[in-house]
Amino acid sequence: MRFNSQRKIRRFRPIIYLGLLPLFSILVLFAYYPAINGLSKSFYEWKFFEASPFIGFNNYRNMLADDVWWEAFGHISLVLLAGVTIMWLLPLLAVEMLISLKNQRIQFVLRTALLFPLAFPIIVTIYLWGFIYNPNQGVLNVALNQLGLASLAQNWLGDPKTALWALIFINFPWIAGLPFFVFLTGLQNIGTEIFEAAALDGASRLKRFFLIDLPLLKKQFRLLFILAVINILQFGITAQALTEGGPDNATMFPIIRILNVAFRGGDWGYAAALSTTLFVITFLISTFIFLVSRGEKNNDKSL
Amino acid sequence: MTSLSKTARPRRNNRIRVQQSTLVAILSFLAFIGLFPYLFMVLTSLKNNQQIVDSYWGLPIPAHFENYVAAWDQTKNYFITTFIVVSATVIAVLLLGLLSGFLFARFSFLGRNFLFTVVGLLLMVPSIAALIPLFVLSKDLNMLNTIWVLIIPSIAANLILAVILFRNFIDSIQQELFDAAQVFGATNTQIFRYIVTPLSFPIIGTVSLLTMINVYNDFFWPLLTVTDDNLRTVAIGIQFFQGQNATDYGGLMAGYTLASVPLLLLFAFLSKYFLAGISGGLATPDK
Numbered sequence: 009m010r011f012n013s014q015r016k017i018r019r020f021r022p023i024i025y026l027g028l029l030p031l032f033s034i035l036v037l038f039a040y041y042p043a044i045n046g047l048s049k050s051f052y053e054w055k056f057f058e059a060s061p062f063i064g065f066n067n068y069r070n071m072l073a074d075d076v077w078w079e080a081f082g083h084i085s086l087v088l089l090a091g092v093t094i095m096w097l098l099p100l101l102a103v104e105m106l107i108s109l110k111n112q113r114i115q116f117v118l119r120t121a122l123l124f125p126l127a128f129p130i131i132v133t134i135y136l137w138g139f140i141y142n143p144n145q146g147v148l149n150v151a152l153n154q155l156g157l158a159s160l161a162q163n164w165l166g167d168p169k170t171a172l173w174a175l176i177f178i179n180f181p182w183i184a185g186l187p188f189f190v191f192l193t194g195l196q197n198i199g200t201e202i203f204e205a206a207a208l209d210g211a212s213r214l215k216r217f218f219l220i221d222l223p224l225l226k227k228q229f230r231l232l233f234i235l236a237v238i239n240i241l242q243f244g245i246t247a248q249a250l251t252e253g254g255p256d257n258a259t260m261f262p263i264i265r266i267l268n269v270a271f272r273g274g275d276w277g278y279a280a281a282l283s284t285t286l287f288v289i290t291f292l293i294s295t296f297i298f299l300v301s302r303g304e305k306n307n308d309k310s311l
Numbered sequence: 312m313t314s315l316s317k318t319a320r321p322r323r324n325n326r327i328r329v330q331q332s333t334l335v336a337i338l339s340f341l342a343f344i345g346l347f348p349y350l351f352m353v354l355t356s357l358k359n360n361q362q363i364v365d366s367y368w369g370l371p372i373p374a375h376f377e378n379y380v381a382a383w384d385q386t387k388n389y390f391i392t393t394f395i396v397v398s399a400t401v402i403a404v405l406l407l408g409l410l411s412g413f414l415f416a417r418f419s420f421l422g423r424n425f426l427f428t429v430v431g432l433l434l435m436v437p438s439i440a441a442l443i444p445l446f447v448l449s450k451d452l453n454m455l456n457t458i459w460v461l462i463i464p465s466i467a468a469n470l471i472l473a474v475i476l477f478r479n480f481i482d483s484i485q486q487e488l489f490d491a492a493q494v495f496g497a498t499n500t501q502i503f504r505y506i507v508t509p510l511s512f513p514i515i516g517t518v519s520l521l522t523m524i525n526v527y528n529d530f531f532w533p534l535l536t537v538t539d540d541n542l543r544t545v546a547i548g549i550q551f552f553q554g555q556n557a558t559d560y561g562g563l564m565a566g567y568t569l570a571s572v573p574l575l576l577l578f579a580f581l582s583k584y585f586l587a588g589i590s591g592g593l594a595t596p597d598k
Binding site: 045150 | 334335339341344345348352363367407414420429430436437442443444445447448450464467468470471474527528530531535549560563564567570571575577578
């Protein structure tokens with residue numbers, strides 16, 4: 009019987025493997041091979057058109073003494089910290105205000121307006137903010153001058169003291185993004201009964217926020233944290249496009265360091281070692297969070 | 312207050328109205344800050360440098376549409392390249408993703424779970440970690456500075472999530488449909504064409520949109536692999552264009568606005584798939 013064998017009996021079917029062949033040829037050649045090759049070449053002094061001698065852990069030993077590399081990690085940690093604190097605060101408040109609106113139509117219009125910046129290309133947003141920070145004609149300095157606060161005007165991206173924070177403040181108020189969306193669906197899924205019960209018991213809006221909304225969003229926070237760790241690497245685009253890691257390495261990020269080592273320094277083996285380290289660290293952090301959150305999920309069940 | 316007197320009710324209504332209006336005002340203000348850079352971009356794109364100095368915040372009167380003509384002249388190749396790369400990637404991702412998703416979801420074969428895990432594991436490798444070896448591979452294959460170096464790696468990168476989304480979706484289609492089709496003598500090819508593909512339409516929309524956004528926004532890969540100006544994608548071309556027009560702010564803003572149009576159109580037509588895609592993409596790693 010053909011239709012029963014479809015799902016139940018496991019057997020070797022040449023035609024199926026033939027159908028999967030294109031998928032696996034592409035993935036093996038352009039995803040698995042580079043990943044594994046990068047790992048193995050991190051133990052070599054990798055050169056083009058010359059012999060590449062095996063040098064053991066030398067690349068990794070050099071990395072330990074690479075101040076720029078660790079400085080870059082400091083920067084990315086700061087961005088991650090900002091990404092899971094201040095960059096969540098305004099979206100969360102906006103969601104709370106939005107779901108308190110009684111008029112559905114106004115709610116929809118405002119939600120669309122708040123999320124609208126998502127529809128613009130990342131690079132356009134980055135360059136627009138580059139213009140906002142422009143020392144001469146930029147929006148920020150022009151506004152400060154006209155408000156009589158000329159003394160506060162800065163070369164925002166050109167000064168090592170302000171450059172990193174200027175990059176972090178790109179996209180302020182950070183509402184058009186995944187956190188807003190996740191908080192919104194999270195609170196909308198809770199169901200109105202709980203909120204109505206709380207209102208009947210005389211819980212104030214503030215009380216409700218701390219005692220009901222925040223605890224119920226726990227799962228969402230965990231998810232957003234994993235995504236923040238994985239996505240933090242993307243932040244390198246902003247720095248590469250606007251500052252290329254400068255001034256004075258003030259906005260150096262791991263990815264920019266890797267590219268500089270490879271493309272400017274020609275040290276491909278070292279770049280492979282740095283990439284591998286980056287991968288291992290991301291992997292460990294996300295696995296750790298995954299395991300921790302899985303443990304908590306089981307606890308929830310046993311309760 | 313034990314009972315609502317005749318004066319208390321309107322007062323309470325008034326308080327709610329004030330409260331609601333305050334919320335609307337704050338949210339509108341936040342939305343305005345978020346949208347301000349883009350409003351400023353569109354207004355400034357129609358000004359010349361003199362107007363930018365004279366009326367920095369004002370409306371562009373008279374409007375200088377020639378900024379757009381100049382920007383289009385300098386960037387049109389980037390749009391053509393991007394169009395080719397995006398279309399080729401989306402078509403390949405849909406064909407291979409749908410076929411592989413169908414095979415993984417509806418057939419039993421030796422090594423099915425192992426092979427599916429092999430695909431899923433790649434989700435854990437951040438693309439940036441494989442950038443250097445992938446570049447060397449493309450160099451060894453003599454693909455640098457060709458259209459293929461833009462297309463093939465982005466097919467590989469976008470196929471991973473696509474296969475997983477397609478498999479999960481096709482897996483959730485009711486078995487009765489397949490049984491019925493087979494009773495009527497439909498071949499597997501016919502099932503794929505007339506049942507699986509039409510039913511998968513929503514997920515096809517999601518995968519297409521996510522792939523198009525990813526490829527359009529891809530920055531580091533085209534930056535590293537392409538130096539021929541005709542092969543620059545919009546994301547990279549805009550950087551070059553920026554360097555060429557460093558102080559012609561009106562022209563720059565016109566270029567940025569043009570670069571935004573394709574994604575704005577995509578969102579206008581496909582935004583419901585985007586929301587579905589976010590929740591779908593979120594559901595996957597949680598499983």
